[in-house]
Amino acid sequence: MYNSTKLIVIKLLLTMTRFAFLVTVITIALSGVLLAADVKSQDLRTIQVTFSAKNTTLEDVFNKIEQQTALSFTFAKQIGDKQLTTYQATNRSVDVILKELAKSWRLKFVQLGDIIAVSELPPPAKPGRITGKVTDAKTGETLIGVTVRVSGRPNGASTDVNGRFSLQVEPGTYNVALSYVGYQTTAVNDVVVKEDQPTYLAIKMEPSQGDLAEVTVKADRVITSTNEKLVGQMKNAVGVVSGISSEQITISVDRSASEVVRRVAGITLQDGFISIRGMTPRYNPVFLNNVYMPSTDPNKRAFNFDLLPSNVIDRILVYKTGAPELPGDFAGGVVKVHTKKSVNIRRFEMTLNGQYRTGNKFFSNHVSAGNGKYDWLGFDDGTRGLPKGIPRNQYGVALSQVSVSNPNGYSIANEKLTDALLQRSAKQWTLQNVYHPMDIQGDATYYTYANLGSMKLNSVSLARYELQRGYFRSNTARGANQFVETDFPANGAPLSPYYKDNYRLMYDSVYSENVRLAAMQDLSLNIDKRNDINLMVLFNHMAKDQLQIQTTTNWNNSAGNPFPRRVESAYNQQQLLTTVLGGTHKTNNDRHSIEWNVNYSRARSYDPGQFSNIYEPDLKSINGIYNGEGSLNITDATTWRMYTFPQNTNVGNFSDGEGLEKRWQGNIDYVFQIAPKTWKDLQLKAGAYYENRNKNYQFYAFRYGRYPAMPYSADPWNTIGQTLLEANALRPQGQR
Structure with missing residues (x-):
């Protein structure tokens, strides 16, 4: 018995050694492919x-x-x-x-x-030929013009006047298909062709029964995860799990993961960040293909679901209770997003959607600030970014002359930096009109595969482009939530507003533009039934541009200026790049299994040139006074100018920010089925995890001082760029 046990242990160790060696060889081979670009070869x-x-x-x-x-x-x-x-x-x-x-x-x-x-190179094999004759099975007459196709060959042949055909092919085994109007499609499988030899086929085709039927062409999307599979996965999971499958996602009109995950019970979102059971986003970690996702916001530890387009998602699972394979640093839940996997088919899918929404200024001009020539792609051409050539320290932080009075906080910009910032503000602060017909969204998906001997390589490539512009107008107020009545009316009558000192009535006009570029490539190498290796690369780029124009119509403001018209612009770019290489391996008896992956993720947030400006009207358009009670009467004759009171910190503010997080991860999980025949759920699990994370964020805030008097005009926000350049007395002051 001792020897028998010893032999079993030795066989087990040998089996595990062979698989470890196989995994090592394949990993090194793939690493060689991935790193080949780093080897510099002479041309x-x-x-x-x-x-x-x-x-x-x-x-x-x-x-x-x-x-x-x-x-x-x-x-x-x-x-x-x-x-x-x-x-x-x-x-x-x-x-x-x-x-x-x-x-x-x-x-x-x-x-x-x-x-x-x-x-x-091996000597080329001499081709063989598939020849034959096609006749009617009942009459024996030869059939002219029968289409003959051979599997794996792009071109076919047609029978001649004698019903004969001939195709030259490489040696191998083929399936031959024949089609002819009025006859049943005929297939001849496993036709063996030898080198430099003809293979003859005598084929008889049966006439079709009855009249020709209607021809229907149908194309279905590839569904990689069904509702049935999702329910099975949730039942087998440890703890409470909710989810959504690609079958449900495909029939929806959701554009991003934030819209998809809203359909999962118990989930709420705010600005793309997820909340589970009322817990804030920092307590709900997000995994993409079992890889921890980096933070996409400089002010919080959370992942923005707006970054993931819906067309790359295969399924989403939300774990609301703990499990051995989940991290221990969550309080609300864990979200696992799985992207689409490559399958063994060849197919190309493409969709193009257009959207028209009432009240959004479609087929008309859209107002924005600081347009660049690459805005339609979501990239800034330099119009909004900090000027090039600014001195920086070893951490990339921009430097300027340090103020003597506050060396750790404020700094006074030098003349070169001042001129560069003025040039940027002249471009960025000027409002422009862009014609916008409608929102568009385009998707493309390509599935393919290749046979590599006994192995099979599957591939899926996805791409998405989105351009969405929006407009809305809303009334708002500040300090106006007081009423004459001291008790609520019993009959439900409306309350009477009571405007005391320091209130403002306003309306906001908000213009927004969102652009998304996304691409994903998934490669799956199927070695055999028990060994797979997968490589996934995902890139997503989003740009959000928002312009808010706030106009004050009534005020009672003894404390200062009521800011009749405020123009604010916020531009943000977010990028996500993640690469995952992993594999799954099982022994012949399925008792031992190993799952591993290595990952590199990069998340970047970029907020260049956000600004806030105030414009004041001429005194003729004001009923009342500035520093008291008044109202604004806007007519065609109303003129405006940029508000230039030098002590007001709300005038001429602009800021820049950039955050970058890099994350390297690796993990390996081992599962041993202790008694697979009697106790299927009795398992021994072990694993290891490695993570290296680096995150930094830089922020700069500036404002212009020593404003000269600005001229009045009908639309100074459209010409402010030229006005700034002429006002050469401006000197920006900054704080980091």
Whole structure:
């Protein structure tokens, strides 16, 4: 019994060793593919040599090239012994020489750095032929024009006047399909074609029964997770789990993960951040393909679901109770998002959506600030960013002259920085009109696969583009929530407003623009039934531009200026890049399983050139007084100017911010089925996790001081750029 147990343990260790070796080899191979771009190879087209060879060998030619370059050749002896009668090269590129040798001797050259590996190509197999004759099964008459197709071949053939056909193919096994109007489609499977030999087929086609039926063309989307699978996964999970599948997502009109996850019970969202059971976003970690997602907000530890487009999502699971495989730092719940996986099909899907919403200024002008030529792609062309050439310290923080009075806080900008900031403000503060027909959204998905011997490589590629512009107007008030009545009327009559000192009645006009670019690539290598390796790369770029114009119509403001018109602009970019390489491996008896992955994630938040400006009207348009009770009467004759009271910190403010978080992760999980036949749920689990995270955020706030008098005009916000450049007395002051 002792020896029997010992043999079982030895066999188990040998099996695990073989699989560990296989995983290591495949991981190294894939790592080589991923890191190949880092190996700097010489461009063979730019390397020229001169030599003469007569009655020599290929080895001698390679040696002559090595003597004049830094290249080194590696090859088998039978390749180096091949004889050359003569070869002449005068200032010829190595690339041309190798191409000529490859063509003459059927060689293959592979360059890695300065090393070139030489190998022989196998001799080409001589093609065979599939020939035959097609006749009517009942009458024996030959059929003319029958379409003949062979599996795996792009082109087919048609029968001639004698009902014969002929197709040249490489040696192998094929399926042949024949179709003809009025006849049943006929298939001949497992047709073996040998090298340089014909394979003859005598085919009889049966006439169709009855009249020709209506032809219906139907195309369905690929559904990678169904409701049934999702319910099964939730039942088998440890604890309380809710979720949504791609089957439900596909039939919805949701554009982002934040819209999708709202459909899960117990979930609430605010500005794209998730809340579970009332707990704030920092207590609800988010995983993408079992990888911890980085924070996308500089002020909170949370992931913004607006970053994930809905077309990349396969399913979402929300864990509301603890489990051994979940992190222990959550109080509300854990959200696991799984992206679509590649499947064994070839298909291309494309959708283009247009949306028209009433009240949103479609087919008219859309107002925005500081437009750049790449805004439609969601990228800033430099119009909004900090000027180039600003001095920075070793951490990338912009520097300016330090103030003597407050060396740790305020700084006084130098003349070069002042001029650069003025040039930027001149572009960014100027409002512009952009024609907008309607919102658009385009998606493209491509599934494909390749057979690699006994292995299979599946691939899915997804891309999305969105452009959405919005407009709304709303009435608002400040300090106006007081009423004449001291008790609520019993009959439900409306209350009478009581406006005391320091109130304002206003209306807001808000213009917004959202752009999204997203792409995902998923590669799945199926080694066998128990071993898979997967690589996923996801990139998402979002840009949000919001312009708010607030106009005060009535006020009672003894404390100061009522700020009749405020123009504020906020532009934000968010980027997410995540790469996951992982695998699953099981033993033959399925008792041992290993799941592992390594990940790199990068989240960037960029807030360039946010500003707030105040404009005041001419005194003729004001009923009453500024520092007291008054109202604004806007007419076609009303003129405005930028408010320039130098002590007011709400005038001419602008700020810049940028945050970046990088995260490296790796984990491995091991599961052992203790008694798979009697106790399927009795398992031993072990795992390890590694994480390295780096996060930083930089913020700059500026305002202009020493304003000169600004001129009145009908629309100064459309010409403020030129006005700023003419007002060369401005000097920005900053605080970091």
